[in-house]
Amino acid sequence: MKGANIFFTGLLFLTTIFLLTCEGETAEPRIDKGYDYFPLEVGMEWNYLMDSIVLRPQVGGILFDSARLDVRETLVDTLRDLEGQLWYRGERYDRRVDSSSWRFRQTFLLRRDDLRAYRQEDNLEFVKMVFPLRADQNWDGHVAFDPFREIEVAGQPIQIYVDWNYRYLSFEQPGTVMDKTYDLLTLVEGADYENLLNRRLAIEGYAKNIGLVYRELEVFETQCQLCCNGDTGACLDLPWREKAEGGFIIKQWLVQ
Numbered sequence: 001m002k003g004a005n006i007f008f009t010g011l012l013f014l015t016t017i018f019l020l021t022c023e024g025e026t027a028e029p030r031i032d033k034g035y036d037y038f039p040l041e042v043g044m045e046w047n048y049l050m051d052s053i054v055l056r057p058q059v060g061g062i063l064f065d066s067a068r069l070d071v072r073e074t075l076v077d078t079l080r081d082l083e084g085q086l087w088y089r090g091e092r093y094d095r096r097v098d099s100s101s102w103r104f105r106q107t108f109l110l111r112r113d114d115l116r117a118y119r120q121e122d123n124l125e126f127v128k129m130v131f132p133l134r135a136d137q138n139w140d141g142h143v144a145f146d147p148f149r150e151i152e153v154a155g156q157p158i159q160i161y162v163d164w165n166y167r168y169l170s171f172e173q174p175g176t177v178m179d180k181t182y183d184l185l186t187l188v189e190g191a192d193y194e195n196l197l198n199r200r201l202a203i204e205g206y207a208k209n210i211g212l213v214y215r216e217l218e219v220f221e222t223q224c225q226l227c228c229n230g231d232t233g234a235c236l237d238l239p240w241r242e243k244a245e246g247g248f249i250i251k252q253w254l255v256q
Contacts, residue, residue: 033132038117184208213254220244
């Protein structure tokens with residue numbers, strides 16, 4: 001019996017040590033890095049309204065050419081690039097709101113890895129988000145191309161992407177875009193600056209498990225000729241809609 005008592009005492013001691021050890025070990029907390037703000041799956045579809053204004057030079061001034069469009073984006077397929085990276089191929093269609101006929105506009109590509117979310121369109125690759133979401137995040141969204149590259153807008157070459165600096169304005173906060181409220185919304189600022197000759201504003205909103213729900217892009221340039229005959233002093237304090245000689249405005253928001 002004495003041997004049995006020693007056996008059971010030893011067993012109880014080992015069991016106690018095992019339980020205490022298990023209680024002392026805590027599971028690693030799960031970190032939500034934010035991937036759900038850039039969901040990717042073949043068949044996903046987003047429908048937007050988009051207001052656009054393009055500044056077109058005319059004899060004697062600038063025409064603000066405005067339009068409202070329905071926009072549809074759908075992920076239709078996947079492919080792998082030469083490095084084996086998986087991309088989702090999307091198609092973008094639009095139509096004027098008073099029209100029933102959709103027009104194919106472009107093909108685009110989306111990809112997400114552990115650290116970044118990407119979009120390719122018009123032969124340009126953008127880093128749209130970085131992970132995990134953090135308040136102190138800044139990144140170069142144009143690392144894959146020369147930001148001084150000129151883009152033609154209404155016949156005028158414009159360096160749209162100079163001096164952008166991407167950052168999170170806010171993340172995982174409730175928010176409202178137009179008339180739609182989202183439980184969790186992340187806002188990305190690509191640019192917000194102006195100087196004597198240029199104005200740039202770029203903001204995008206991403207909702208959890210949905211993706212892009214808002215986009216605003218404002219690009220203005222001027223040489224202060226049409227408004228002020230080159231008088232930069234008179235030009236400086238004028239609103240951009242009075243002194244701009246080129247550029248565009250886009251506002252796009254999810255409707256369903």
